[in-house]
Amino acid sequence: MGATIEQLGGETVELLQQMIRNQCVNDGTPESGHEHRTATLLRDEIEQLGIDHELIEVAPGRTSLVARHAGTDPTAPALCLMGHTDVVPASPEGWRHDPFGGEIIVASDGTPEVWGRGAVDMLNLTSSMFVAFREIVRTGKRHPGDLVYFAVADEEEGGALGAKDIVANSWDAVRCDYVLTEYGGTPSVGADGTTVLLTTGEKQAAPFQITVHGTPGHGSMPYATDNALVKAAKIVSRIAEHQADPLIDEMFTERIRSLGLGDDLTARLIDPAAIDDALAELPTDLARNVHSCCHTTFSSNVMRAGRKGNTVPDKATVWVDIRLRPGENKYDAERQLREIIGDDLAPSVDVEAMRPDLPESNPFSSTDTPMWDALADSIRMAYPDAKVIPSLVTGATDARFFRQRGVQAYGAGLLSNKVSLPEFLRRFHGNDERIDIESLQLTTQMWLDVCNRLWH
Incomplete structure (x- = not known):
């Protein structure tokens, strides 16, 4: 019998805290990162499961981990859960709490949150992916397709010492048909109900x-x-x-309509002649994101x-x-x-x-796939009436190395409605980065649900 979602959420919290405290800070130099700390931590956990795994060190200390749980049908599609283990630097003087303390702090509204650099980008996903992967293995469940867990180094500096090299030179280790990684899953509530964005491509x-x-x-x-x-x-x-000049395409238009900004502001944001003035009426962090999505x-x-x-x-x-x-x-x-x-x-x-x-x-992933359907169905387990729409991410992710090989890759996850989209965007590489525990539970459950729906 498997663990409850509350128990799995607790495991995700604990692992996230350890990853934050490992301080795998990538400042752009080859000698930074120290991702071997988290790779070793995960290897020790994987070894207890008795499945195939590999540490890949592209440069000293820049270590990634790959583990594969074999499926029952060699012809079934393989799924890779990919999360990076490095984080960007943090200036402690700008934080209210230790950026590498991994503390649980209760917000003023009573919401418990895990604080620390990487809590949002993207150790919340890397830790929840591992917990879901481990739960599938330790319960003895085998899906038709292979399930791969990939904890990768050097994403924050472009992936040359991580996914770029591994996809090019160690493809058999990470071979898959689908990849799930950052960023997606933030719900927006508007007049038409709840909308959840998932990433199908990036600038x-x-x-x-x-x-x-x-x-x-x-x-x-x-x-x-x-x-x-x-x-x-x-x-x-x-x-x-x-x-x-702005590019107002169908994807951008649907994204703007999902934000629940009102008819007048929405109409001006999807009008090439009016968008520049309309952006000034948005919260600054949201305006930056919207501007970057179409320029x-x-x-x-x-x-x-x-x-x-x-x-x-x-x-x-x-x-x-x-x-x-x-x-x-x-x-x-x-x-x-x-x-x-x-x-x-x-x-x-x-x-x-x-x-x-x-x-x-710069290929985008299709929404006409069994994986997209599995993601949408899994999200509706938590938000029954949610409309799930594709979007692009303005920053670079390691998904691009897989898309260049023809692999369908999506930015996913599932957050609670405790934090608005502008506030969540502000936490990327920002001060006081943190994630609420309910989001960690939702995301951990979503990985399990996706596996069940993809292959069955």
Whole structure:
């Protein structure tokens, strides 16, 4: 006999706390991350189950774990539950509680929440996936298809030391037909009832480096100098002021209508001529998300110039984070960036794609699959009248490596209605990141329900 959902929820809470306390902080350097801490923790649990598993270390300490529970029918589709174990850095001075304490804090409305970096992105899913996987194995249940658990390193820095390498070079270990990962499952309640968004695709990241050239000179005589930093600052200002045209497609329109914002505001948000003004009426965190869902975005995130305080710099570099809409590629990104820079500054500028291997296409997963149906049915176990709709995620996830191989991948999960969508979005990489325990129970149950509905 299996455990109750309350018991499984308690196991998810405990595992999430341990993962938070492991502090697998990925600051972008190869020597950070330390994902071996969580990979070892999970390996010790897996070894007690007696099933096939493997630790894959792409670089020292950057360790991922894969476990496979064999199905009864080799022709049945295999499902992979994939969660990353690394988290972004946190500044303790911005938090009300220890970002790596994994404490259970009761909110003012009486809701118990697990606090800590990664509670939302995405250790809540990584831990609940493992608990559901372990429950299936230890109860002796075997579905027709293989069930794979994949705890992966380095997602927060693009996956080169994790899913990208493993999918390319160790495909047999993670071989599957479907992948479930982040981000999805936030309910929105509007006039038409409850809507739950699941991710079927994501914007493609196309970072570029702009190198601006000038002429060195003495800082005490700045008049009429060819200062590379000044020209770079002009470019940064132009990027910040650039207004890309919105893409109002069917997916975006359905997403806006699901938010319950009222007829007038909804109509203006799906009108290309009115959306820019209408965005200002939304809560800031929701407005940022909505804007990014329908625009190509350009964000100048790093600028470096000069070597000495009394010398006019002859070179400046700007790192621009470009996120492409569906249907765009790296050539579109470079063309738009050069248009923003302008003909007057173009002779002083070199533009370099920082991901020259960016795929030509950015496929989305179909909603016409047994997996989509299983997800929708499982969500309605908790929200009976819910409308489940596809959406895109504005950030990058490891799902893209599987989609490039033709695997159908979805961002999933299931949250309680305790937290609004704007508040939930604010917690991604933000201060006071936390997840309520009811959401952990709902998500753990959903993985079990999905398995039952996919294969039966």
